[in-house]
Amino acid sequence: MDSGDSKTMRLRELPPLPQRGQRALPTLPSQDTSGQLPASKHKKKRVRKETNMVDDMDDPGMEMGGPASRRVSGIRQQLTLEPMSDAPPQRRKKKKKTATIDLEDDQADLVNGDAADQTNDGEEVVKKPRKKKKSNVIESQPLDELDLEEDDIATDALPPIPQHSLFSAPQGQSLPVRKVFVERNKHFHATERTDRRQTSDQRDNMTDFQHTQPLWTTRDVSVSVHTGFRVLGLYCHGFLAGFSAWNIVVVYMLAGQHLTTLSNLLEQYHSLAYPSQSLLYMLLAISTVATFDRVNLAKSTMALREFITLEPMALASFLYFSALVLCLSQQMTSDRINLYSSFNTTLWPPGLEHQLLHPWVTVNLVVALFVGLAWIFVVIHPETDYTEGYLMTMETEPPKPEDKLEMAA
């Protein structure tokens, strides 16, 4: 049965073929064909047999549809246009030879417009196989049976169309023209139109390309933001190194030699301790983020390899992060220094100043050293920036043409 289905599928492709063959026949209004029924009956039966023979020779599988058609052979008296619908197997070979002639006929029809009645009738006949095709799909019946019924339906249903011949003609003519242009445009010398279409397509492609590749893309925005932040980071690196150096120098100057004048330090420095701590955190945060950007820390394997090979940027980021944690760990002491004037006796009991301040000074010194060292590492290779390298690779590679076709399919 699969073979039978395949044959019916093949047969379904056939109906459009007789369209041009029918044009050569004397075109008759559908109602008139019933009047000529007795005269053409025998001839058409014979032609039908011949075509069945030809089809059987060509395609034995067509037998599958045969019994179904013969089952309704009782209504063959109404077969007025059946030979016309069965003509294609005979016409097929001729049509290859006369394809250009037919096409020229179509073009002539196009030129003549809806003036000739014959053309209109021919177009009515053209319409019928299309209805047949739809009903084939819907009802999924054998072709011959459908031919019978559809022809009958068409002859009964067509009468209104001659009344509207002026309107039906352009509708009918548009079909072959569209088909011709799609399949064989070169034979119709329609090169100008196709060329124009191609050029318009090229123009569309160009506009699409320009549309997809604007002058200022999101990638450029990302890169510019990243570059701006890198510049800000460079300023922060330098400012942080200078500020931490100034801070530790001030602390050691106020604390005196061997931290002997810590009360003087608390007295002078208590108003500066918290602002400097806050500023130090902000600068350390920006610097750490900037150096992490340069290392591309999110790529853990790459970052680890850089740490192991002691690359300057990896070391700088490590030093900045360590300095950040050390700085944060002194928040409590900084707040204690900040509140020196308000809670002098409770927060700073006499004798404990050295015990509380010595780690704080040491940590500040270490932070200053880390920050200075990291700044040196950064300024040795200021151009190293892996994140920017990744951002620069964010470009769209257009899919290959064959892939596009696959996607369309």
Next chain:
Amino acid sequence: MLQTGNYSLVLLVQLTLLAYDLFVNSFSELLRGAPVIQLVLFIIQDIAILFNIIIILLMLFNTYVFQVGLVSRLLQKFRALLIFSALYLTLSICFHCWVVNLRWLQSNHFVWTDGLQALFVFQRTAAVLYYYLYKRTAEFMGDPRLYEDSQWLRDAFARAH
């Protein structure tokens, strides 16, 4: 396709929220003249973090990669940000609640304990990692390959299936 103007605007909003976050983290200790000032600053900061997470999630949902169905690839690429954002938001809310609770009656006095100090260090350290990952992700969201069909996406799709 993501429009450049829209992306610039969204990026500006994100970086503004990040800058506000950094400002509050840095200088909120100085702005404690009245407890209500810190309360308002902390509430806005937490809302800003939440907004930033929502924005980045919406941007992820807007990508062609997500709409195609390669969610796992997006999550694999940006999971660090999502984890650190959630962690930072949690730590921030905890720290803010603790500090405001301690300073509500008397704002300018010594409140630090070892636990608060440890939470402070963790919150501020997570903040720096959050800034880095968020800025990086926000910049990577401008990748045109995330928003349209491309060979890269086809390769990723072929690898996923």
